[in-house]
Amino acid sequence: MQSVTQKIIFIGVNSSYSHTMLSYGYVRGWNEPLCPGSQWDYLETTNNDDELSFALRIVDAAPEVLLGTVYLFNQDFLLRVLARVKALLPAVRIYLGGPQFLGDNEKFLRHYPVVNGVFRGDESTVYHILNGSIAAAGFCCLLADGRYADGGIAEFDGSLDQLPSPYLAGYFVPGKPFYQVETSRGCGGNCTFCTSSRHRQVRVFSLERIRAELQVLEAAGVHEIRIVDRTFNERIDRATALLSMFRDEFPAMRFHLEINPARVSDEILGLLKTSPAGSLHLEAGVQTFNDTCLKAVRRPANAAKTIAGLRKLLSCGNFAVHVDLIAGLPKQTCSDIVADITRLIELGPEEIQLENLKILPGTPLAENPLCGMAWNPAPPYEILRTEDLSSDELQRARHLSKIIDCYYNTADLRNLFSWAWLALPEFAATFPVYLAEHNDPLIKPSPQKRLELLADYAEMNGNRRLAELVRFVWLFNGMSAEKYGITVHKTVRGDVRDTGVIFNRADDVPLKRYFVAEFDFDVAAILTSAAPQFKENSHCYVFYLVHGQRLGRLVAV
């Protein structure tokens, strides 16, 4: 092997300061010992920072080689930075990897001549290139005569434990609020829209290796861990071993996991239930409850099992569950998208994420598109039309995603929004149209503005019940009582009511002021259920305030 002394800098462009690039530690850990004499360093920024400042930091470090991982979110930023670096350091060699290069890379390389080559696959062959050879599995480049050379895919075929751990080697930036810990690679699933479907063989890191990484992070004062594992509960024995380890050995840490709700066994449920409250955060990839669509994307799931599993998870109550849905799947119609949202609102997870489908390079769907599909060929590769959904309908799905985020995913508004969506027959169809006409549907309004829009919608539709609920939620969340012509009084010492208390956060905080509000029915029932049974007749409540408009105690009188 030829030894080349060179200064290598890995550049990480993250989506926020809290994130860091796990790939840096893996690439360095495996390749550094195979490139004797190489000097490695890491520079990072976020894609909201100033591009030129970051480019100048890189130039100041005088690299001979730059490495980086490209994702959908950072590609444009990274390439604009690299163009500047190359203008100032023409001799620097730039090699990139990551999920953006799983497809055909020729067009990319011709379009971005500042990039000397890209890697398809994992970290295992980078050292060949650093040592001056281009004959490396996974390496794609343009040859001196202009021909495109494609090295297929790099995939380390040994035990994953042989890959040096970024944490045990100390190749990570300390002081971040959370870190990713990889526990497996590959996925047994075969979903045609997913980059993981290329690696159907699932390989795992040993429990000892995972434990050792967690111990290093715990000693560094880290409390939040994101587990990188596409198939966390695919093998029940492994999932239970990991959950036991998290619960019994790292009780002060909080773990984010991706879980398949259709495979929640009794053993897994038992462990989840006995985990300390708040120590887990689960992300459940549902995508759709429509079996025809699931079949069309070869996703190994069915709606009935998924719903049953979600019910079990949501009944635990000691952790939050976020659920992902996709709009724009093959065979999916507008009413299927609305039906998926309705089903989830009935189930009641803490958060619903609805995203339009992306046709990612290298996925089966990108390589064998279905009839009628059109999509953006550049990042973010969003679907633009399908056989069953027009461009306008897909745009409306984006608006729906924003609405769900603004209303359902805002804890203070969730029950109100859920009630409106489930109880008012026209709401799912007419509220998005109303919002699109009265507010930029892709801009997130303030919580106050969200309630004002809902109040205006209720008034326009003559919906007294919705209007009363909005008024109650407005007052409950400490927004101005004067808006509704309600007078706020000074609290007279000793006259605070102790019976009929519905809400109390003020046991040791002095109550300062109060107001009384009357409603046409028992609106406070909305606080306890997304599907309350309301009783008609006048209901009066006293709102006791602690600071400014902040509610300290709510009493029914």
Ligand code: SF4
């Ligand atoms: S979507 Fe999930 S289950 Fe399907 S292939 Fe990707 S990682 Fe596997």
